[in-house]
Amino acid sequence: MATEHNTAVAVTFDPSLGVDRRGTKRSVRPEPLPDKPPRPWVVDLAAGIAGIGLGATTGLAFTAETHSELVATGGIWMFAGNLTALVGTYLALVMVLLVSRIPAIEHAVGQDRLIRWHRMLAPWPLTLITLHVVMTTIGYAQAAKAGFMHQVGTFIKSYPDMLTAIIGFALMAAIGLVSIRAVRQRIPREAWWTIHLWMYMALALAFMHQIALGPSFVGHPLARAVWSLAWLASAGVVLAYRVGLPIWRSFRYRLRVVAVQQEAPGVVSVICSGRNLDRLRVSGGQFMLWRFLAHGIWWQAHPYSLSALPQPSYVRLTVKDAGDHSRAMADLAPGTRVMIEGPYGAFTKHSQRRRRAALIAGGIGVTALRSLLEDMPGGSGGARPVVIVRASRPEDIVFRDELAALVKHRRGALHEIIGRRSEVALDEATLSSLVPDITGRDVYVCGPEGFVHSVTGALRHLGVPRELVHHEAFSL
């Protein structure tokens, strides 16, 4: 099977193809549709809007209650309950937007950083909303001179939308519990992912009680309208960019598997054909979420890097067998339909600040490095990239020949570091001897999380400025 595909000349990715095209047509635009450079001001603008929202939401809590309401029995608890509710819910909205795949933000920040922010923020809304539930109930119970549990009963019986809100909170709390690191590590990734998507449901269930009962919204039609609009717009953004755009793109490019080739033990490349691929704006180093419509795996979308820039009618992704999904890649039948989401990621030539670059990949990280390298210009003004590839065994190095050809054309240097991590370290000494001018170069690091962590640590010790270090970690 594999040999048959290997001999299919039409689908083989020849790195010299990219080289020739660039070499001969340097004066014209090398790509039919180059990826647009990211716009960092979009992120500044988003940060500004997020800040105004946070301030306004906090302000709503402070203006909701009059002095007499505050000094009444339970008033302080109700105020605190309202403040935590508003700020917590607002932060939940920000979390939703951080992962809503807004293209301009994805492009400027990079998805792994956005997800890191999303994770960093996560404990706050959960804690604040839990505090809200407890404190507001205490406040109402004191005002009604009732017990805590009795008040919970009253909420369900005689307050509108409270039953759905309580269900929403229970859901939220359950998701919060399974997201605690110790618990999460015991759950398969797909199961956790599916559970945690229920957060959308939890937030929707909790929405109505906010505007029906929230002291900042009852009798304040303007605040109510703005709050509702913000949520509606966010729901629209999520639907548009997480559902609508991927469906549209998948339909537009109509990808199908044409061949699966083995690159190294446990590493396969999947080559897909499609239409309009010259219109696909993708930068080397980016990844897409791939959904293969095959039995057993159609419901999962996984992030895999493009291991080469799209050629007129083919794209190639390369996958290391690290889980059920990636293992299934080897058995994909030609003709399988493919849906895509993306491309995502800021691990591209656009992040480059200096003229020269160094590219460092560990293990399967070489896939993203390969397409990034292909995207870097050759010639005298080029990045003269120093490429360092690390693998445990010689046969594990993927794209050896392709890398060599690409590096040669860009007048760079290629170093292969082979050996177990315990035996051959990619430490400060090695890095500075392989790349003597490393502090003056942009350094791109790509690979498993542990690898990226140790290399970026070494770069920091070597004094490479933070803004020159670009990394993308693959969580396997």
Place this chain on the structure above:
Amino acid sequence: MRRIPILAASTIAGLAGVIGFHSSRSTTLKSLLASQAAAGGRTTPKTHGGRSPSGSSLPSGSTSRASAGSLSATGALEQYGYGRLAVRVTVSSRRITAVSVPDIQVADSYSGSIASQVIPMLRSQVLSAQSARINGVSGATYTSEAYAMSLQSALDKLHFK
């Protein structure tokens, strides 16, 4: 990191914006009820007589003689599940001519909005029933009961049967 100043500055701007906007135009339940009472016609006279009410927890509760032949009294401050209220009634030639709620405190805004919807309905029920024996408003049982009880205590002060 460099976006922290942007975040901080815009947060302060948002906070200041909302608080500034709020203080320029704010409505409270009391002003809402007062405006509804005013729209409802006769407001209760503000003069207070000297007679201290019996059995009322409301220190300012009193009966008063306003215009010729009309008597007003404020009933006991009734606690109910979501707050407390006192009803003031005016009786003229053996008819209830005006009912209002001069004192109300609610636990939360939702209860406040319920009260501001329900109280005008209770008022018209009283004016047509000419007594504290009213049906009340379903969905606002506690408020209706408190309203009726405070009204009854006000009527008792005026020896209105």
